Amino acid sequence: MSRIPVAVPDTALSVAGVTDYIQALLEQDPQLNRVWVMGEVSSASDRGGHIFFTLQDTEATAAIQAVVWRSQRSKLVTLPAAGEQVLLLGQIRVYPARGQYQLSTLQLLPAGAGLQALKRRQLQERLTAEGLFDEDLKRPLPDYPQRLAVVTSPQAAAWGDIQRTLQQRQPGMQVVLSPAIVQGVQAPKSIAQAIERASRTAQAELLIVARGGGAREDLDAFDDEQVVRAIATSPIPVVTGIGHERDETLADLAADVCAHTPTAAAECAVPHIADLWADHAARRQTVKEALQSAVQMHYEQVADLRRRLEQLRLDRQLDQERQRLAWHQQQLRQLVQYRLQAARQQCQYLAQTLQTLDPESVLKRGYAVVRAEGDRVIDHADQVTVGDQLQVQLARGTLTVEVKDRSS
Numbered sequence: 194m195s196r197i198p199v200a201v202p203d204t205a206l207s208v209a210g211v212t213d214y215i216q217a218l219l220e221q222d223p224q225l226n227r228v229w230v231m232g233e234v235s236s237a238s239d240r241g242g243h244i245f246f247t248l249q250d251t252e253a254t255a256a257i258q259a260v261v262w263r264s265q266r267s268k269l270v271t272l273p274a275a276g277e278q279v280l281l282l283g284q285i286r287v288y289p290a291r292g293q294y295q296l297s298t299l300q301l302l303p304a305g306a307g308l309q310a311l312k313r314r315q316l317q318e319r320l321t322a323e324g325l326f327d328e329d330l331k332r333p334l335p336d337y338p339q340r341l342a343v344v345t346s347p348q349a350a351a352w353g354d355i356q357r358t359l360q361q362r363q364p365g366m367q368v369v370l371s372p373a374i375v376q377g378v379q380a381p382k383s384i385a386q387a388i389e390r391a392s393r394t395a396q397a398e399l400l401i402v403a404r405g406g407g408a409r410e411d412l413d414a415f416d417d418e419q420v421v422r423a424i425a426t427s428p429i430p431v432v433t434g435i436g437h438e439r440d441e442t443l444a445d446l447a448a449d450v451c452a453h454t455p456t457a458a459a460e461c462a463v464p465h466i467a468d469l470w471a472d473h474a475a476r477r478q479t480v481k482e483a484l485q486s487a488v489q490m491h492y493e494q495v496a497d498l499r500r501r502l503e504q505l506r507l508d509r510q511l512d513q514e515r516q517r518l519a520w521h522q523q524q525l526r527q528l529v530q531y532r533l534q535a536a537r538q539q540c541q542y543l544a545q546t547l548q549t550l551d552p553e554s555v556l557k558r559g560y561a562v563v564r565a566e567g568d569r570v571i572d573h574a575d576q577v578t579v580g581d582q583l584q585v586q587l588a589r590g591t592l593t594v595e596v597k598d599r600s601s
Contacts, residue, residue, distance in 0.1 A: 209289065216287035219294055225285040230257070230296065231304055232281070234273045242266070246273040248281060248296065259283065259296035269301045270311065278304040313416050317443055320418070325425045326446045332430045334450060334462065335398045337469075340367040341462060342397035342429075344387040346375045351405040351434070351455035358459035363466055369395040375404045380414035385423040392427045399462055400427060402444060403434040403455040415442035424448055434458025556588040574599045 206214070219225055230248060235256065237246035242263035249256035259281065261269065273279060280303075283296035303311045320326065341359070345351045347370060359366050373387035374380045384402070391400055402424065404412065414420060415435050424431050424447040433448040434455040445451035452458040548554060552562070563571040564584045571577055577596050585592040 208292075212287065212289045212292055215294075216289065219285045219287055222285070227299075228283060228285065228296075230281045230283065232257075232279065234275055234277050234279060237273045237275055244273055246275075248279070257296060258293065259298055261298045261301070265298060269298070271301055271303050273298075273301060280304040313443065316416070316418060316421075317446070320421060320443065320447075325421065330425070332449045334430050334432065336464075338398040338463060340369070340395070340397045341399050341401060342369045342371055342391035342395040343401045343403065344371045344373050344384060344391055345401075345403045345455070347372045349375060349403075349405055351403040354405070354455045355401060355403060355434075355459045358456050359463060361465075362460065363463045366463060369397060371395065375414060376407075376411050377414070381417035381419045384414060384417075385419040388420070388423040388427060388431075392429055397429060400429050400431045401434060401455075401458050401462055402431060402448070403458055404436065405455060406437045406440070409440065412436050412440060412442055415444040417443075420444050421447045432458045432462050553588070556586065559588075562586040 232248040232250055235247045235249045237244055244261040244266070246259055246261075247256050248259050259273075261273065266272065271277075271279070279301055281296060281298055282300040282302075283298045285294055286297045287294045317326075324330070343352065343355055345355070352370065356368065359368055369391065371387040371391035374383040388400065388402065391397065402415075404415065412435060415433075421443045424433070424444055430449040431447075432450045432452055433442075433445045434452045434457055435442050435444060436453065438453050440453065441451070445453070450461055452461045556562070562585070564586070565571055565577060565581060569576075571583065577583065577599065579596050579598060581596045583594050583596065585594055
């Protein structure tokens with residue numbers, strides 16, 4: 194079978210020519226050279242450090258291939274992950290070998306819930322750097338609070354849960370409601386003002402900030418900086434009960450105690466009266482046992498002392514002490530007598546000495562005392578001159594004489 198010759202038009206292009214034309218159209222278009230695209234990542238794979246993924250509309254009516262080159266990864270705010278809503282800044286690039294075009298990613302931002310999560314993370318990091326979430330700032334809750342303040346919506350189920358729980362645990366507890374809007378655009382300011390109002394005027398010892406469960410976006414008000422700062426600067430301890438067990442807001446991180454749910458917050462704030470009674474009974478039993486133990490110990494000590502006294506035989510010791518005292522008494526008596534006798538002998542000796550030295554005794558033996566004027570005693574001839582009158586004292590009487598002559 195022979196081929197029929199076909200005339201080739203002058204305008205015919207090769208495959209490469211068509212691809213080059215399309216590449217020139219797309220890559221040189223200023224609108225497509227830097228374009229923002231929003232969509233959902235439907236699949237993503239890492240190949241040698243490059244991330245290839247598909248971006249599609251949420252209704253899956255259209256899709257486009259995209260890539261994050263290895264050199265660009267560290268510059269992105271977030272990396273593509275399947276199921277995430279993202280906002281992509283990229284350039285349209287054509288891959289000639291396959292005749293495909295794709296988005297070369299310059300920047301990737303979370304969108305929708307992801308964008309909200311990014312904002313929350315950035316706020317958390319900033320407040321953490323300021324120290325608002327430090328464990329050292331957490332205050333202990335009062336053991337037995339008498340008055341509580343609650344910040345929540347008066348129409349919310351959380352308020353009913355808290356009242357019911359407090360009534361069960363501590364009937365008669367004084368509870369003050371500081372009402373607030375807990376959802377919507379006005380909620381952050383309203384909650385912050387309610388916290389400040391309760392701290393300033395309620396005269397409460399403890400503050401509960403609560404909101405019932407709901408969708409995660411319903412709790413966005415408790416991730417607001419106004420609310421976080423109001424809790425962190427509250428002059429009284431704060432317990433949060435926000436959402437469900439799985440939920441955690443920035444308000445929970447700033448609170449002194451995070452109980453997650455309103456009911457748990459009320460349970461955490463005040464002890465159950467039955468538990469208090471049980472603790473009281475336990476303390477009474479402990480004190481009773483301690484007293485019994487102390488009394489028993491003293492009984493044993495007294496018994497031990499009694500046994501020791503019996504073993505000491507005090508009557509024998511007393512006899513020994515009497516004998517020792519009698520011996521000391523005899524020794525003391527003898528010492529006194531000896532010293533008295535010695536003193537008497539000394540007195541006799543001194544008396545004899547005095548008698549021997551008595552001037553009258555000397556005069557009686559024929560001696561005399563000669564005195565000149567002024568009662569001066571003369572004991573040498575040189576002390577007088579011829580003509581002096583002297584007094585001569587004898588054993589009996591006195592003579593007045595005149596010096597007629599002298600010789601040395």
